[in-house]
Every structure is written in C-alpha cells, then in structure tokens.
Amino acid sequence: MTGLRSLRPGARLRSGLCLLAVVLVALTGGLAVGAAPAAAAPAGADYAVIVGAAGLRWDDLNPTDTPTLWKLAETGSIGAMSARSARTLTCPQDGWLTLGAGNFAERPPLSADKTVCPAWSVPVEVQGEGAFLPDQDSVDEHNTARPWGARPGALAESVRCSTAIGPGAAVAVARSAGRVDRYAADPPADLKRVLAQCVLSVVDAGTVSGVGADRQAAARRVDATAARVLAARPARSLLTVVGVSDTETPARLHVAIVDGPGFAGGWLVSPSTNRPGYLQLVDVxxxxxxxxxxARPATLFIGQPLTRADTDRPAALADAVKALDDADQEAGAQRRVADRFFVTLVVVQLALLAVMVPVLRWLRRTRRRHPSPPPPAWLLRVLEVALLASALAIPAAVVTDLVPWWRAVNPDRWFAAIGLVVLAALTAAVWFSRWGRRPLGPLALVAAIAAAVVGVDVLTGSTLQLNGVAGYSTLAGVRYAGIGTIGLGVFAAGLLLGAACLAQRLVPRRRRAWVVLGVGFAGVLLVGAPGFGSDPGGAIALMVGVCVAAALARGGWLTFSRLAGAVLAGAVITVLFVAVDLSRPAEQRGNVGRLLAEAGQGQVIFQRLGQANVVAFVTSPLTLLAVAGGLYGYFVLLRPWGGLRRVYGLHPAVRGGVYGAMAAALLGSLLDGGGVMAAGAAAATVVPVLLLAGLRVVRHVQEPHTGEQPAVKPVEIPHPAERRPLK
Known part of the structure; x- marks a missing residue:
C-alpha cells in the first residue's frame, strides 16, 4: 500500500486506467471466447477405412481419368490437406508414419538433401496373417526424442485390431514393437472379408509423381484401387482418401475426401485449422x-477430429475442385515469392538506413561556426519518398493479394508489378495528402494504413493473410485462420503509433491515456477474439504494449512503477484468457490453453515453442530488421543529430507508442513461436517513418542557420533621468 500511495496522482490515474482496461478486456474477451459455438459431432461408424496415395493432388482428379474419386468427392466432404510432418519436405515414409502417429513424425534414415525425397523400401516380414517391421524400435526411439514427442503406431495402439494393405499402410499401423495385426502386400481378391476383419483398415494405393501422361496414369491406378475399396467397404464405415505426402519440391496441398456418417457434402474443417476447406494430415x-x-490419446495426438462445414461450398463439384486447386497454386507460389520479397525488403531498408547516417551528420555540420553547404533539396526529397515507400511495403504486399497474381505464368513478376503499383498508390496518397508534408504526418498516416489494412483483413476473415506473401502459408501447418505473426507486428505497430499520434493531436495531455487505452482495447479484442484474430497470445502481448503506451502517453520516463503496472496488467490478462480457454473443450482451445494443458500433462510443448523460436530467429530475414532497427534507434536516431529526441520532446505520446509497439511485437513473436518476426515486421513499418520524422525535424531546425548572423537592430538605452518612474 505504501508503494502505491507514494505514486504521484497522475501515475495513480494512469495505473487505474490501465487496470480498468484490463478488466474490460478480460470480461469482454471472456464473453467472446466463451461464446464460440461448439462444432456438431458427426454420427458414429462401425469401421474406419483410410486410403492413402503419396503425392495425390486436386489437379490430378477429373471425371474422365478418376471417376471413382470424383464421384466420392461429390457425395462426401472435401478439403485441401497440408501433409506436414517433422521433416521440412514430407516424403512418403514420413507421411505414412505421421498418419499413424497422429503427430508430426519422420522415418529414418534421413537424407542429407532435404529438398529431395529418397527412394525407400520398408523391411516388412510377413508372419502368417500379420507382419513385422524389424526397424520399428529405432524409428520409435528416434521420434520419441524429437521435440514433437510422436509415438509411431499410436492410432493402431488405440484399437484392438488393424489391417494394413501395402507397405505404406504397414508403416502407419505398425505398433510400437513393430507388429502389424493383419497385412497384405496388395489388395486381395476377397477384399470385402479382409476389410471386415478389423475396425481399422489402411490401404496404400500407390504413389502419384512426375508430370504429364505418367502422372495421370498413376492417378488412374489410385482410382482403380479406390474403386475396389469402395465396392468392398463394410456397412456403416467411414472412408477417408488422402494424399499422404509430397513426392518432390516444392510442397503442395493434397486431396482429402471423407465419406460416411456425418460427412455428406460440404467442406472438411478441423479445430486445428479453424478454416473450412483446410485440414492437416495429423487430423486423420x-x-x-x-x-x-x-478414446483418443490426447497426450500423443496434436491433430483434432474433422467435422463437416456447409458454408460456401459451390454446388458444382468442378467449381469446388477449382477453388481447392487455386488454393494449392497460391500456397505453392507464396513461399517462393515471400522469401524473395522479404530478402529484397531487408536489403533495401538496410541500404536506406546506411545512407541516412551521413545525410543526418551532413545536416548536423550546417550548424557549426563554419558550416558546410546543406544537402541538395532534391536528394532529401528522394530519400523521404524512399523511406515512406519502404515503410508501406508490407501493407502494400497485403493489399496486393486482392489480385490473383499466383494464377499467372510468371507469378513472381506479376506480384512484383502489381505490388509496385499498389505501393506507388499508397505512397502518393500519403505524400500528397494534407498531412504528408508535416513532420509527424507520414508517421501518423503510415500507422493508420498499417492498422487499417490488417484490421480490415482480420474482420473479413483474414483472406489476404491466408497464403499471402505477408501472411502465413497453409503448407507450414502452423496457422490457417486469424492474424499471423507478421500481421500481428504490423497491426501492433500501426495501432499503438496511430493511437499515440491521435492522442497527441486531438486531446490535452491529461486525457491522452484514455485515447490510447480506448483504441488499444478495441485492438486487443480484435486480435484475441475467436472468429477474428484467434490469437490469445497476441492479445496478451498487445495488452502489455497498450499499457506501456498509455503509461508514457503524457510524457516522462518508463519508471519501475509504470513497467510493473504494465507487467501486472499483462499477467492479469494472461491468467483470465488462459482460465477461459482452459474451460473450453480440448479441441476448441487456443494455442495458450493447449500449451498449458499439455505442459501440465508432461508434454514437451515448451521445448517445441523454444525450438520454433530458434528456427524462426535463424531463418527469417526479418530478424535482421528487428536487430538492425533496435541498434539503429539507439546509436543513430537517439543521438543529438538523429532527430528522434527532438521528435519525442515535441510529441511525447509518440515515444509511448514506439515503446509499446516494441514490447507488444517482441512478446507476441515469442508467444507465437515466431522468433522476432513480429518485431521485424514492426521495425520495417516504424523505423523508416521515425527516421523520416527525425529528418524533417532536423531540417526545420537547420533552416534558419545559414552561417550568417542575423542583423540585430541596436536598442537605445535611455538616460536614467529620462526613465519613467515606476508606479
């Protein structure tokens, strides 16, 4: 109590406002999370038959060459499946093992070249009606030691009897000791009797690879096997057809068809994706x-049961298949284009930051007693436009996905062309606007555009981030709906800086915290609510950033009491979000709820999150921008010649927005397993316009100092006798 009472009235007011916002967010967020409707469970079945074909994609299906699969897709539920495993490229042996484990797995020996699937053969020893895999012990030991903790054969261990037809199926249903209950190398003549022996049957229908006629011939063979299985399937059985893996780079989305009780038409959807029409291999x-x-082994499976969603599936199957194939094309093009886009962005921004150092020091020299000539005006204008355009690059990339550039013959060039047009339009809109010429104008407008682009996309279903260049890829198997890690960084930076600029411009100093808290309150709900952002971890991080920005909105330093208040607010939000999340069914929980639930059961979820952060930190180009942005701010922008100190002095709320955005982006990256990707995206959006604002402030200060002393009119001092007496 003594510590709280010792705070100044203004500090107590800001702490009270922050805690009030925390309570409101918690109550409203809890209602939003708790109001999420539960998916209807499908009717039960007596048998489950899984037909797998490595490499099978939706562009392999058509009414002429694959009539059985086409007909099955008409009557059943369909979706685009990510065949993610524990390996970067899911090869057939990894896909079959992942299917049987219900978790990300890989089958050794591992190839040195991670971009090529090696030829593989399974050492299956036939023993009567069953079989034995002699290397299963080493496979089980290898995967148990991996961060995902997969247990091969967990699906088969959950039933009393299982049947495998083909070598890939044997890999899927082999128990921990390597035993396969029932086995046949090829579909036997009495297939109906064989499928009725056990409640679970898995069939290896072959591999689809190559191009042209060879690929279509392989697809026809898969269809012929599916026709035999369809004719022999037991009554009240669930039939699942999936493309279990890739066969070559780049990775692709694959076929998923489920036909049986509860799966008549519609899209497939899983709580692991929360996106109708998308699922993962681990959901099978x-x-x-x-x-x-x-009963499902919850501590071993990371997938979730599929359900049927009727929303928006076209009446004609050809249109539905076209949409799934289009999603596959976009996902395949997104990875390649995204890598090139962010590498280019990093190179351009680092070059701009390097060029601006001598320019700022050049301006500094104009204030000396013997000043240097100022930089040319045209050079400063070019640099200002370049800084503005680089800050708008990521929002422009999000908007570019409104145009289906991935359907072109050369998607890389089309994305570049369309993206440059969008970027030029956004840059011109800011540059020629009423606020564009003011020192703080570009910062406020870029922040508003960044927050609006991501926010509107989240409100409309995050369709631009789905397989978007500045979004997330369904092939990665990490996120399928809501706000992504890059989107979170851009949104947090835009929201908090925009709120700070708004508070600085429109309200008196004593009311600025209210503006920041009000805008931040809406942002936290948008990020954390199911059906919108669906990111409880991001909401927690953003709430911490909001409290930091509100605490500094009136000026002053980030004292221990202010920092403690922000941390306390984040802790309260975390506990309340987790409490509500844990009260929901396991299949409907968010990432934070699953993390703590699995950690309580002895899982290695924290090790997974740590590994994901390390991988993202090492591999993402945005790491360079995050590190470079922090170092540049300290060693350049905050120097006397950098201009940022003067910006903070003239606009103290901006400093709170910058610090709040940094805190939210860093914490959000770590909670989402993205390393510092969100912080890098925030730096890419904020640092250039902060530099632009500092440049303009420095230029404004230097303009009167031309090296000549202004003429001073002499002032005559009257004689003491002539002075007027004081009254």
Missing part, C-alpha cells in the same frame, strides 16, 4: 477414433 487419426467411439 483422431477423426477415425472419434467416429469409432474410441
């Missing part, structure tokens, strides 16, 4: 057990 195993009425 829990779906089979759910329909069979068997």
């Amino acid at each position: 195993a829990p779906t089979a057990l759910e329909l069979l009425g068997r």
